Amino acid sequence: MNRHLFYFIAILSFFSLFTACKKHQVNKRTPNIYISGMSGDTAVFWQNGVAQHLSTGVAHAQANQLAVSGSSVYIAGDDLNRGENSAVYWKDGVATFLPVRANTDLSVATSVTVSGSDVYAAGYTIGNNNLYTTWWKNGVATVIDSTHSAQCSAMAVVNGSVYICGTSQLNGLTTATLWKDGAIHTLALNEPSYARFVTVSGSDVYIAGSQVSNPGILPILWKNGQPGTLSANYGEAYAVAVAGHDVYAAGYVYLNNVMTTTIWKNGVEQHLPGGTQASWGNSLFIAGSDVYLAGFIDNNNKQQACYWKNGQLVTIGNGGSTASSIVVQ
Numbered sequence: 001m002n003r004h005l006f007y008f009i010a011i012l013s014f015f016s017l018f019t020a021c022k023k024h025q026v027n028k029r030t031p032n033i034y035i036s037g038m039s040g041d042t043a044v045f046w047q048n049g050v051a052q053h054l055s056t057g058v059a060h061a062q063a064n065q066l067a068v069s070g071s072s073v074y075i076a077g078d079d080l081n082r083g084e085n086s087a088v089y090w091k092d093g094v095a096t097f098l099p100v101r102a103n104t105d106l107s108v109a110t111s112v113t114v115s116g117s118d119v120y121a122a123g124y125t126i127g128n129n130n131l132y133t134t135w136w137k138n139g140v141a142t143v144i145d146s147t148h149s150a151q152c153s154a155m156a157v158v159n160g161s162v163y164i165c166g167t168s169q170l171n172g173l174t175t176a177t178l179w180k181d182g183a184i185h186t187l188a189l190n191e192p193s194y195a196r197f198v199t200v201s202g203s204d205v206y207i208a209g210s211q212v213s214n215p216g217i218l219p220i221l222w223k224n225g226q227p228g229t230l231s232a233n234y235g236e237a238y239a240v241a242v243a244g245h246d247v248y249a250a251g252y253v254y255l256n257n258v259m260t261t262t263i264w265k266n267g268v269e270q271h272l273p274g275g276t277q278a279s280w281g282n283s284l285f286i287a288g289s290d291v292y293l294a295g296f297i298d299n300n301n302k303q304q305a306c307y308w309k310n311g312q313l314v315t316i317g318n319g320g321s322t323a324s325s326i327v328v329q
Contacts, residue, residue, distance in 0.1 A: 032047065032328070034066060034327045035066075035323050036063040036065070038061075041059065041060040042055050043079060045075055054093060055080070058080065064076045065111045066326075076109035076111050078106075079097075089112045089119070091119075098123075099140075100134070101127065101143065105127050107124070108124055109122070110122060110155075111164075121155075122136070122162075122164050132145065133145040144182045145177075148170060150169070152164050153195060153197065154198050156199055158200040163178065163198050168186070173191075176194055176209050177195060178225075187209075193211040194211075194236070196251075197239050205223070208237035208251065209236070210235070210236035217234055218230075219231050219235045219237040219264075221240060221249050235252050235254055238251040238282050238283070239251065241285065241286050246265060246266055248284055248286065249284075250282075250284050251281055260274060260278075261279040261280060261293070261308065265291075272293070272311055273308075273313050275296075275304070276299050276300075277301065278298035280296055282295045283326045287329075292307055292308070302319035303321060
């Protein structure tokens with residue numbers, strides 16, 4: 001072989017290998033793990049396990065669902081404002097309190113999401129001995145149910161449509177409910193039921209929750225309004241996520257009278273390691289082939305915030321802490 005040609009091929013091979021190694025290194029970068037929750041009475045946000053207090057701890061506050069848009073982190077919750085707990089979202093730790101109707105005694109933001117330049121939040125207000133499901137777009141409030149003592153659990157915004165799930169009181173029965181652009185859709189009518197989280201994938205709407213089945217309660221996943229029982233064990237589903245053709249749900253079931261964190265992938269039940277007294281999964285996030293679930297474990301009557309990555313437990317909080325929501329980027 002010509003010596004010059006040999007050297008050329010060798011150099012080309014070296015640079016090809018170098019480039020492949022660089023690509024491999026880029027793909028292996030450590031992700032950022034964002035988690036919201038509570039520690040005692042303080043709203044807390046963890047980034048890669050490092051805690052940041054969102055509230056002062058003077059009064060009870062909570063951090064609920066979080067969303068990440070670009071480099072900014074948004075967290076929904078409630079905190080003390082003018083002598084009462086009020087709906088709020090924090091953007092990068094800075095609080096924006098959300099306006100409410102007159103004669104409101106308490107308000108809570110349970111969910112936040114960002115679509116383009118618009119910030120959406122959803123929650124509920126309490127006043128005149130009634131619950132009012134409310135959502136805000138860029139700080140402007142809309143009450144979507146003022147007649148059924150309704151409470152919002154979660155929200156999704158897809159292609160301009162606003163999906164909110166929660167509960168409403170219908171004929172004295174607590175009923176899992178979906179509101180799409182303000183129109184009410186009840187999910188169960190015969191037994192008490194609860195809708196905890198909603199996600200939309202294509203034309204399909206998935207809602208995680210539970211329904212009473214005497215003498216206990218069963219985890220339920222609704223798809224386009226049709227319920228599916230996730231387990232024969234008593235428990236509840238608090239989260240749902242869709243990745244490709246796979247549908248994940250998470251929550252807990254009772255095993256030997258112990259509340260046990262559980263994930264269902266396409267209906268197949270998996271129990272995760274947790275506390276000796278209890279564990280609970282609140283929020284799912286799928287990042288590539290990795291499955292993250294945030295929640296808490298309970299040992300010696302003390303809750304501790306944690307998350308599971310592919311079933312492996314990672315604790316992040318001190319005693320008396322819980323994790324409400326997780327996003328990985």
